[in-house]
């Protein structure tokens with residue numbers, strides 16, 4: 251049961267403080283703004299390791315975590331959950347020391363699949379020792395599931411046979427397929443074993459490819475994997491609204507500067523940390539799925555990752571909020587739109 255007052259006309263919504271199981275905080279000067287924005291909305295976030303240089307061992311993991319926590323004011327309780335990036339030939343010892351340093355996930359980026367992924371493994375065999383060590387240590391394998399050699403809208407479906415092989419070869423490895431975007435991937439995860447789960451972003455639940463490029467091109471909605479058809483979005487919504495513990499929220503919030511996004515070669519990524527929760531609340535409410543919101547954003551993911559239940563609460567008010575054109579110097583998801591809910 252949600253702690254929320256469930257009347258369709260209730261004026262406030264109180265949720266356990268949500269978890270975000272997929273976020274990009276970047277590094278350098280902007281790190282602090284992104285961390286503080288996220289910490290207003292989330293109690294914990296799984297921090298992606300594709301920085302430059304990447305997080306690939308206990309030392310770089312610990313240093314990145316310290317930089318993140320150093321940005322937090324004392325008033326904000328926030329726990330960064332750390333991950334490391336799988337590189338070809340990574341040995342068991344590296345995995346074990348990352349796990350000892352607190353890593354909850356190792357991230358598999360197929361070579362060339364997305365931002366800062368040129369150094370990813372070209373096939374799972376290239377990281378077999380590391381995957382076996384993760385299986386033994388109980389570290390979750392987090393996968394960017396796109397085959398970069400397939401046509402761009404078919405990359406996710408094209409990756410699924412490789413995932414099937416990973417499931418077969420490592421029968422105890424717990425796996426999260428990140429940022430689902432297609433019917434095929436939803437079906438694959440739903441039919442897979444209990445140890446296979448998935449994150450879904452707010453932007454893949456809210457938008458379709460026509461929102462991105464049906465009228466004029468909106469580079470601020472361009473991401474990897476690309477947002478797809480209304481039928482794909484329907485499958486994603488059904489999964490999120492089902493309350494199934496296999497599907498939970500990961501924002502994949504990925505800020506890129508406006509100048510880069512509005513250039514001739516826009517990088518993929520949607521800055522959604524500051525707007526995802528009120529936008530999702532509006533969506534789940536309008537679709538009659540409010541009961542599924544709490545498991546989706548604040549319990550199923552924690553259970554899959556074997557973490558304690560979320561601490562703290564998040565209070566939202568039913569008051570129109572026109573999302574600013576820029577937040578933290580970035581054009582956020584839903585910029586300029588009016589959301590029905592805002593942070594109390």
Ligand SMILES: [Zn+2]
Pocket residue numbers: 272274298502504
């Ligand atoms: Zn990502």
